[in-house]
Amino acid sequence: MAGSTLEIKDLHVSIEDQEILKGVNLTITGGEFHAVMGPNGTGKSTLASAIMGHPKYEITQGSVLLDGEDVLEMEVDERAQAGLFLAMQYPSEISGVTNSDFLRSSINSRREEGDEISLMKFIKEMDEAMDYLDMDKNMAQRYLNEGFSGGEKKRNEILQLMMIKPEIAILDEIDSGLDIDALKVVSKGINKLRNENFGCLIITHYQRLLNYITPDKVHVMMQGRVVKSGGPELAQRLEAEGYEWIKEELGIEDETVGQKA
Amino acid sequence: MTVETKLPYDLEYISQFSQEQNEPEWMKSLRLQALEQADTLPMPTPDKTKIHNWNFTNFKHNATGGTIQSLDELPQEIKVFFDTENQNQNLVIQRNQTAAYASLSPKLKEQGVIFTDIFTAMNKHSDLVQRYFMQDAVSVDENRLTALHAALMNGGVFVYVPKNVVVEEPLQSVFWQEDPEAATFNHVIVVAESNSSVTYVENYISHNKEEEAVANIVTEVIAHDNANISFGAVDNFAQGTTVYVNRRGVAYRDAVIEWALGQMNDGNTVSENITHLIGDNSVSNAKTVTVGRGKQSQNFTAKIVHFGQQSEGHILQHGVMKDSATSVFNGIGKIEHGAAKSNAEQESRVLMLSKDARGDANPILLIDEDDVTAGHAASVGRVDPMQLFYLMSRGISKQEAERLVIHGFLAPVVKQIPIQAVREQLTEVIERKVY
Ligand SMILES: Nc1ncnc2c1ncn2[C@@H]1O[C@H](COP(=O)(O)OP(=O)(O)OP(=O)(O)O)[C@@H](O)[C@H]1O
Numbered sequence: 001m002a003g004s005t006l007e008i009k010d011l012h013v014s015i016e017d018q019e020i021l022k023g024v025n026l027t028i029t030g031g032e033f034h035a036v037m038g039p040n041g042t043g044k045s046t047l048a049s050a051i052m053g054h055p056k057y058e059i060t061q062g063s064v065l066l067d068g069e070d071v072l073e074m075e076v077d078e079r080a081q082a083g084l085f086l087a088m089q090y091p092s093e094i095s096g097v098t099n100s101d102f103l104r105s106s107i108n109s110r111r112e113e114g115d116e117i118s119l120m121k122f123i124k125e126m127d128e129a130m131d132y133l134d135m136d137k138n139m140a141q142r143y144l145n146e147g148f149s150g151g152e153k154k155r156n157e158i159l160q161l162m163m164i165k166p167e168i169a170i171l172d173e174i175d176s177g178l179d180i181d182a183l184k185v186v187s188k189g190i191n192k193l194r195n196e197n198f199g200c201l202i203i204t205h206y207q208r209l210l211n212y213i214t215p216d217k218v219h220v221m222m223q224g225r226v227v228k229s230g231g232p233e234l235a236q237r238l239e240a241e242g243y244e245w246i247k248e249e250l251g252i253e254d255e256t257v258g259q260k261a
Numbered sequence: 262m263t264v265e266t267k268l269p270y271d272l273e274y275i276s277q278f279s280q281e282q283n284e285p286e287w288m289k290s291l292r293l294q295a296l297e298q299a300d301t302l303p304m305p306t307p308d309k310t311k312i313h314n315w316n317f318t319n320f321k322h323n324a325t326g327g328t329i330q331s332l333d334e335l336p337q338e339i340k341v342f343f344d345t346e347n348q349n350q351n352l353v354i355q356r357n358q359t360a361a362y363a364s365l366s367p368k369l370k371e372q373g374v375i376f377t378d379i380f381t382a383m384n385k386h387s388d389l390v391q392r393y394f395m396q397d398a399v400s401v402d403e404n405r406l407t408a409l410h411a412a413l414m415n416g417g418v419f420v421y422v423p424k425n426v427v428v429e430e431p432l433q434s435v436f437w438q439e440d441p442e443a444a445t446f447n448h449v450i451v452v453a454e455s456n457s458s459v460t461y462v463e464n465y466i467s468h469n470k471e472e473e474a475v476a477n478i479v480t481e482v483i484a485h486d487n488a489n490i491s492f493g494a495v496d497n498f499a500q501g502t503t504v505y506v507n508r509r510g511v512a513y514r515d516a517v518i519e520w521a522l523g524q525m526n527d528g529n530t531v532s533e534n535i536t537h538l539i540g541d542n543s544v545s546n547a548k549t550v551t552v553g554r555g556k557q558s559q560n561f562t563a564k565i566v567h568f569g570q571q572s573e574g575h576i577l578q579h580g581v582m583k584d585s586a587t588s589v590f591n592g593i594g595k596i597e598h599g600a601a602k603s604n605a606e607q608e609s610r611v612l613m614l615s616k617d618a619r620g621d622a623n624p625i626l627l628i629d630e631d632d633v634t635a636g637h638a639a640s641v642g643r644v645d646p647m648q649l650f651y652l653m654s655r656g657i658s659k660q661e662a663e664r665l666v667i668h669g670f671l672a673p674v675v676k677q678i679p680i681q682a683v684r685e686q687l688t689e690v691i692e693r694k695v696y
């Protein structure tokens with residue numbers, strides 16, 4: 001079998017004693033691109049953050065396995081070292097730390113001591129990736145995300161993705177705030193990684209992104225769980241008709257997580 | 262007056278000491294007068310820090326050190342402060358109170374630049390030193406410690422840059438308290454005449470943990486019309502030394518004084534950094550960083566007083582507090598009546614690394630003039646967990662992530678330190694103190 005497999009089984013997540021995820025099941029395997037869609041406030045970012053180990057989210061039930069290893073037992077950095085990556089909906093700004101120093105530390109954290117990437121090789125790879133993403137070279141020496149525009153931050157997430165080359169990536173609204181050209185560039189970057197060793201979970205509200213990155217599977221989240229799955233045609237139908245028909249089909253009145261199912 | 266502040270040094274001792282240093286008469290009488298004043302003057306009263314039971318009396322006043330023929334003789338912990346690759350030609354090393362090593366490039370000598378230990382300066386340039394010694398900046402009778410400083414002054418340097426001379430290479434002093442009990446009563450004077458410019462950097466180092474000592478330092482920085490002084494310092498006294506350091510600047514018309522102070526002492530410290538913007542269009546940027554650890558208590562005042570019109574004063578204080586260290590940061594912008602169109606900005610930020618540490622940031626604006634601009638910002642907080650999550654989600658360990666955030670937090674001041682070796686040293690000291 002090629003690539004890694006991320007299995008999410010019956011995942012329940014609470015924040016400050018309020019249950020937000022109520023049993024999510026999802027399996028992503030190397031080579032597959034999955035899209036997760038769903039109205040606002042239905043638990044998509046919560047799912048992404050919980051998988052990566054955000055300290056605020058408490059897992060109350062279920063499991064997350066990466067190639068059979070218990071992800072939930074790992075620290076955040078160990079999850080990354082194991083091959084997970086999360087492009088965040090709202091990336092942090094970190095003053096005084098240059099983008100390039102940060103990236104080099106990130107890459108080296110996944111390599112053995114003594115086998116660090118050479119500065120030459122790093123600069124070359126970074127230059128190439130920045131060219132590919134149409135990024136201003138000055139961005140390398142600027143402080144991490146500090147003062148970056150919304151679109152620049154998103155591009156910077158993809159730059160990290162391209163350089164870190166994880167096994168499984170979760171991209172949370174990587175398309176939000178991007179203009180048309182940036183959307184194309186970012187999609188190009190993600191598609192470049194598409195191969196049988198790379199699996200991706202793409203959280204988005206818009207079919208537009210999926211026009212550039214065709215998903216193998218599309219899932220819809222409501223009330224803190226996956227309520228419907230299908231192929232790319234599901235995303236197209238959502239774009240055309242919205243979510244009302246799914247709610248009717250499943251007898252859901254309020255799709256947000258606050259509601260009891 | 263409490264008993265502990267009685268000193269074992271009397272008029273006779275000081276007279277004798279002055280004689281041994283071959284000092285001019287004016288200095289001797291200044292010392293003797295200062296000692297008498299010390300008896301009646303009050304101790305300084307740093308806001309919110311109690312210093313009454315700090316050690317200001319237990320020290321060895323007279324401690325000499327061996328001279329140094331070549332920098333190679335120095336131990337590694339002192340060597341690290343120099344750029345050994347392209348060695349700085351303008352260097353003074355003071356070992357306890359002995360001027361152990363001194364060099365100044367022939368070119369600067371020719372241009373009339375003076376850079377020597379304070380005793381040599383008093384001998385060779387008595388009038389010049391007298392003109393500036395506790396005259397325009399710090400007064401002898403400000404408090405008991407300034408008076409004691411004058412009475413017991415036992416080291417320091419004198420820097421003088423004549424009119425129109427631009428000193429390109431930085432001047433560097435290293436003050437090494439080698440004897441664990443030696444007192445550092447250093448006096449540093451930096452004078453830049455009209456249209457001149459100079460960069461000066463100093464390091465204070467000691468390694469005394471259990472043994473007690475006192476540092477009582479007064480520094481006077483005078484920038485005449487259109488002069489430019491960039492002043493960098495890394496203070497790194499060990500736990501046993503109690504420090505009072507008073508660094509004061511006076512800027513005349515169109516003059517600029519830049520301060521970059523790495524305040525890395527491990528003992529109790531009162532640090533005052535005050536700049537008087539006397540002339541129109543004068544400018545001062547005062548940037549300081551500090552890391553507090555252990556049980557030390559520190560009080561930092563950064564103050565800029567505007568007298569001249571259109572004068573610009575910016576204060577930036579960044580501090581990191583760990584263990585059960587306590588620090589008070591006072592950022593004070595004062596605009597006097599008549600200093601129209603001046604601008605006073607101040608920012609104090611404290612990062613807390615433990616729940617027992619205490620940090621207090623007090624930005625204060627005192628404005629006596631209508632036509633001015635001013636602003637201040639202050640914060641005391643913890644490392645943002647979202648920042649740590651973000652960094653760790655890329656594989657960076659928690660410790661490394663914290664390290665990055667802390668260095669990033671201190672970077673705005675660290676990168677202002679003029680000499681690369683000193684900058685690297687400061688970074689290393691920060692590293693050592695934080696972990
Ligand atoms: N830190 C938090 N504190 C309190 N409630 C939270 C917190 N984080 C998330 N929630 C709640 O959990 C629910 C799900 O939020 P989540 O961010 O996962 O939604 P989402 O599907 O990503 O929405 P969107 O499409 O708007 O990004 C929301 O009701 C939200 O208010």
Ligand SMILES: [Mg+2]
Pocket residue numbers: 044045046089172173
């Ligand atoms: Mg979201």
